[in-house]
Amino acid sequence: MKWSEICIHTTNEAMEPISNILNEAGANGLVIEDPLDLVKERETFFGEVYELNPNEYPKDGVYIKAYLPEDEHLDKVVEQIKHAIADLENYGIDIGKNHITLREINEEDWSNAWKKYYKPIHISDKVTIIPTWEEYTPVSNNETIIELDPGMAFGTGTHPTTILSIRALEKHVKNEDVVIDVGSGSGVLSIASALLGASNVHAYDLDDVAVKSTKTNAELNQLDNQIIAKQNNLLDHVDIKANIIVSNILAEIIIQFVQDAWKNLDFGGLFIMSGIIQAKQKVVKDKLEQHGFEIVEVDALEDWISITARKV
Template sequence: MNWKEMSILTTNEAVEPISFILHEAKVGGLAIEDRADFLRDRDHPFGEIYELDPNDFPEEGVVIKAYLPETNGLMETLASIQEKIKQLADFQIDIGKAQITITDVKEEDWATAWKKYYHPVKISERFTVVPTWEEYHPAENELVIELDPGMAFGTGTHPTTVMCIQALEKTVRPGDTVIDVGTGSGVLSIAAALLGAKSVKALDLDSVAVEAARQNISLNQADDVITVEQNDLLQGITTKADVVVANILAEVIISFSGDASNVVKKNGFFITSGIIEKKADEVKKALQQAGFRVEEMIRISDWVALISRRKN
């Protein structure tokens, strides 16, 4: 089978929502090329991608590359993706040029070439994310999350995910109950389990994400701690949690902050990420109105994560 590479030139702000659109379309793989990763000065050692090649990055903006098999419904799928990307502008998301190009990729090239993007990445003081095909020997007290990026939903090294894991390190205690809203690859649930959580509930509305999370959780032998469910945010969830974590768009966080307040235990934590810096104040206001006190803001590039505590 041959494949089509769909290359989308967009903005950093649009990476997460466009990636979600592509995952909904069941793309066979995803790569993100952001020139800011190559140019920016790094003030911390985490989330690094080493030996960067300038030829792999666009002159401006961000390029998202998705891979789709050549099937009878391919043209309709491509048209649907393009239309949904255009509609993001209706939600005040800057999609930039949203320039799309399509190229052919042979099966034998696709089978291995995409792996060049993925290597072990240290994302915090304790955590390193390792692709399943890489041999890696952790240092003493280092925690390793093993992921298969080919399943779906990335490698866990996007700034929003990195910040969530750093926030989990600060808040999760052995024996805690944790809820991961919008689990995607399941990486945050796995991190919570490795930090000693007694019980983790991983939730996602997307059935593809649910399956990907289950497979990654099995890879990390965390099935006895983590349960994965298909669910719309926190609707119908009555379990009380010491920590709730959500790496979702700012608008979505705002929409269910009240539900989070009902689920988080008194003095428990609500970790939120996926927030562009210019929208941080809106999210903080919603969290405060829902009964949370924002205790810490973490920043990487233009992204923000908030650690909030339920007051009563």
């Protein structure tokens, strides 16, 4: 079977929304080539790290690559992707050069090659994420292992926003908590919540591919009885009282459901948000405080922040 590799030269800011656009378009094997990876220290990685080739990386911004089947729908899908990316500017997102290229590629060239970018990653002192094809021996009896298939939907565990989210969950999830995961993607935050003690996790995503991915990854971790994944637009028509709501989505999306998050949290409950660039921190904090939330903490990693707020 023939495939087309679509490559988008964009900014770090646009990386997450474009990745979601590609996943919603049915793209496969998402790869992000960020020149910062060439100089990043990798003390937290276990096992062999793939030797990165500087010639494959842009001098600025990032390359986002994904794979589309070469069929009668290809041209239409590519145009839809281009339109959706261009539309991000209407939300104040810098898409940079937005140079998009296509090239034909054989299935055997990409179906496994992207896996070289994913190795076990130590998120914190307690949580480690391992791709399903990697062998890994825990370094302590207290280590929490999340097994993940990163190729199924956005959310591999390697992005700073995911790391920030999991670290916040590790700090705040208590035994028997009820957690809502808004925009579940691959299900990594739902899985982390359950493994950290939550009794029930309700995972929502608008993309049916993400819902299926959350269910599959929950099964991989033997948590399908604790994690309920459904297709839904944010918290629309959700009537569940939770101890924690977690969401790793863009700031522009988070501010759209702050009121619903308040409604679905118990008093004293926490709203954990990531996917927020530094420049959008004040907008999100102001919105939270307008609806009665108390800012508990703000954490940062690279150019991204997470905010934890309490319903008081």
